[in-house]
Structure formats: C-alpha cells, structure tokens
Amino acid sequence: MAILFTSFGIWRVTSGSTTMAPALSRTSLYTTSPLTSLPWVRLLDLIVHSLYSHKEVFLRELVSNASDALDKLRFLSVTEPALFGDGGDLEIRIKPDPDNGTITITDTGIGMTKEELIDCLGQFGVGFYSAFLVAEKVVVSTKSPKSDKQYVWESVADSSSYVIREETDPENFLRRGTQITLYLREDDKYKFLESTRIKNLVKNYSQFVGFPIYTWQEKSRTIEVEEEEPSKEEEEEKEGEPKKTKKTTKTEKYWDWELANETKPLWMRNSKEVSKEEYNEFYKKAFNEFLDPLAHTHFTTEGEVEFRSCDNPSSH
Numbered sequence: 001m002a003i004l005f006t007s008f009g010i011w012r013v014t015s016g017s018t019t020m021a022p023a024l025s026r027t028s029l030y031t032t033s034p035l036t037s038l039p040w041v042r043l044l045d046l047i048v049h050s051l052y053s054h055k056e057v058f059l060r061e062l063v064s065n066a067s068d069a070l071d072k073l074r075f076l077s078v079t080e081p082a083l084f085g086d087g088g089d090l091e092i093r094i095k096p097d098p099d100n101g102t103i104t105i106t107d108t109g110i111g112m113t114k115e116e117l118i119d120c121l122g123q124f125g126v127g128f129y130s131a132f133l134v135a136e137k138v139v140v141s142t143k144s145p146k147s148d149k150q151y152v153w154e155s156v157a158d159s160s161s162y163v164i165r166e167e168t169d170p171e172n173f174l175r176r177g178t179q180i181t182l183y184l185r186e187d188d189k190y191k192f193l194e195s196t197r198i199k200n201l202v203k204n205y206s207q208f209v210g211f212p213i214y215t216w217q218e219k220s221r222t223i224e225v226e227e228e229e230p231s232k233e234e235e236e237e238k239e240g241e242p243k244k245t246k247k248t249t250k251t252e253k254y255w256d257w258e259l260a261n262e263t264k265p266l267w268m269r270n271s272k273e274v275s276k277e278e279y280n281e282f283y284k285k286a287f288n289e290f291l292d293p294l295a296h297t298h299f300t301t302e303g304e305v306e307f308r309s310c311d312n313p314s315s316h
Contacts, residue, residue, distance in 0.1 A: 051126065051130075055133045055134050055188065055191070056192075056201055057130060057205070058130040058131050058135075059192075059198070059201050059202070059206075060201070060205035060206060061126075061127030061128070061130045061131075062105045062128070062130070062131060063092060063202065063205070063206045063209060063213065064127060064206075064209075065127055065128060066092045066105060066106075066107035066211075067092070067206075067209045067211055068109075069107050069109025069177065069178060070090045070091075070107055070108070070211050071109075071210075072109060073090065073108075073109045073110040076110065078305070082145075083110070083145045083146075084145070085145050085175070085176060086175060087145060087175045087176025087177065088108050088176070089108065090109070090211050091107070091108055091211055091213070092105065092106070092211055092212070092213045093105075093106045093107075093213075093214045093215075093216075093257065094106075094198055094202065094213065094214070094215045094216070094260075095215075095216040096192065096194070096195055096198055096216065098189075098193045101183060101189050101193070102181050102183055102184065103181075103182050103184065103192055103198070104180065105179070106174075106177065106179040106180075107177045107179075108175070108176055108177040109176075109177050109178060110176075110177075111144040111145065111174070111176055111177050111178050112142045112144050112151070112178070113144045113146055114147065114149065114151050116144065117151050117153055117164060131180065131182050134182060134184055134188040134191075134192060135157065135182035135183055135184055135185065135188075136156060136157050136184070137154070137155070137156045138155060138156075138180065138182055138183070139152060139153070139154045139180070139181045139183075140152065140153040140154070140178065140179070140180050141167055141172065141174065141179045142174075142177070142178040143173070143174040143175070143176055143178075145176050149166055149167075150166070150167040150173060150174060151164060151165070151166055151167065152165050152166070195215065195216060195217050195218060199215045199258070199260050202215060202260040202261060203260060203261065206260075207260075207261045208265050208266060208285075209265070210268065212259055212261065213259070213260045213261045214257040214258060214259055215257070215260045216255060216256075216257060216258075217255065217256065217257070217258040218253060218254075219253070219254055219255070219256055219258070220251050220253050220254070221252055222249050222250070222251055222252075223249065223250060223252050224248070225247070225248060225249070225250055226245045226246070226248075227245060227248055228244070229244040229245060229246050266282045267298065267308050267310035271299070271300075274298065276296075279293070279298075279310070279312065280292040280293065283296075283312045293312040293313060294313045295312075295313055296311065296312050297309075297310070297311040298311075
C-alpha cells in the first residue's frame, strides 16, 4: 500500500490494484463509514473513550473533513464548472466565540442536499464524531450548489435523537458549503475558545492542508488621533476661540481573519526544493508514523489537467 499526495488531495493506492480511493475518507463527513451499523450512542462512547487520547484532535478531524469537501467540489467542477457558482474561493474559516461558548468551522466546499444529509445520518465518518469530545451540542448547516435550499442537522451528546430542518433565517444563509458549530462543554471552554490556541493547533495539525485556513484573531494597530492641548494656567481662554489640538498616536485593538497555514503543501512544491528530512517529517506527521517511509517519489505531469504527486510507500 502506498500513499499519494496529489493536487487533488491525499489518496491511498492498494498494491496490485489500479483503483484509487481517498485515503482520508474514513474520517470524512461526506462519505460513508464502516461503523454505520453501530448504534449512535455506542459509536459516540467508543470514540470518546477509545479512539482519541487527546481532545484537541477534534479540530484536526473537522478541518480534514472540510478539506475533503473542498477537494470533492474541485474534482466535480472539472466536468461541472457551474458547481462553483458564486460561492467564493475554496477556503476554511475557524471562529471561536467566547461569549456564546462556541467554535465554528466553515468551508466553501460541496455541501449536502437534504437527501444527502439524510443518507449520511449515522454514516458520518469517525472524525466527525470527535466533535463530541468537546461539545455538548453540534449543529451542522449545509448548502449544496445542487440545491436552492439550506438544511440544518442538530444533535446533542449522549442522545440517540437528532433534528433536520430547513434554514429560513437569511442571516444564517451560506452561499455554498458546510458550517459546523460546536457548543462546548463547560470544562472545555477555557481550553478551546482562546484564539491563539486555535491558531497553534491549526499550525500543528493542518499546516499542509492544500486550502487556506483562516482563524479569527485579535490584532493591534497604531492609529493617529487628535487630542486637545491642555491650557496654560497663565493664559486666559478667550470665549469662542477654538481649542488647540495636537496629533498623537495610540494602539487600537481589533479582530480580523488571519491565514494560519502559510506553508505550501509539500507535494505542490518543486521536488528540487524539498529535502529528504522534509519528506520524512511530513510523512510521519500526516500519518502518525514513527518510522521513515521506505522511499519517496515526487513528480509532476502536465496535460489537460496538471497533476502533482508525492508517493511515500510505508516501510512496514
């Protein structure tokens, strides 16, 4: 089995087979999972207590899902350009909201129709359920370019029920894609509502995602203001005379989006610029491996579609 990193995403190629399948589909919100036969509550319990040792991985999994959705839109748009519509650039945005105790991950990917959302119930990949590691309630709002309506899926932790409804509030409308809002548990709010922590988690787990990831960050800037000059005691102010002012500067705080994954994906770089150590580090970080890959092959093909690939066969 080998792993291919391509401009269309990360793929798994099985030895002796010419069929390629998305390597990350097992964690995708948009594909079926082999665990679909397990009851809802049992699946959640399995994830919380067995699969993940660190709660923070929920962000990695949800960003991976968002990247899959963007990859799927880009792939389908090759034959259906109209799918892009006016949905904007392919990107991911993450916004913590301390006032409401929520964190929201939004992508401009393929989204889901009502039928697709219903079909996916109980079939969301394992990665999606990691949201319940930190959330007491999860709300998924999704808009497919194949539908003129937007739908919302909602469920709470430790529950076997869910709700699907049509979104009717114009303030919540998406042009395209999926928005996942996590209502954090009380003891997890202080851990994951700090904007710098979110940015660092993205850099640690998702820096090689092939789409821009923006996080909501507090910033500062220097602005010029005019202040009144204090009157000298010995001078009498004349009635009606304008007060003297002077220009000065002060630091102003504000919030804005900041690009968190500024590193260009390794497989999109020129192979001559990538060292062996970088290939090894990327392979181990992307697939949680301790050993270096057996070898690596990095190449580019050009034609009607440009194709970039990095093949890293496992050493075991």
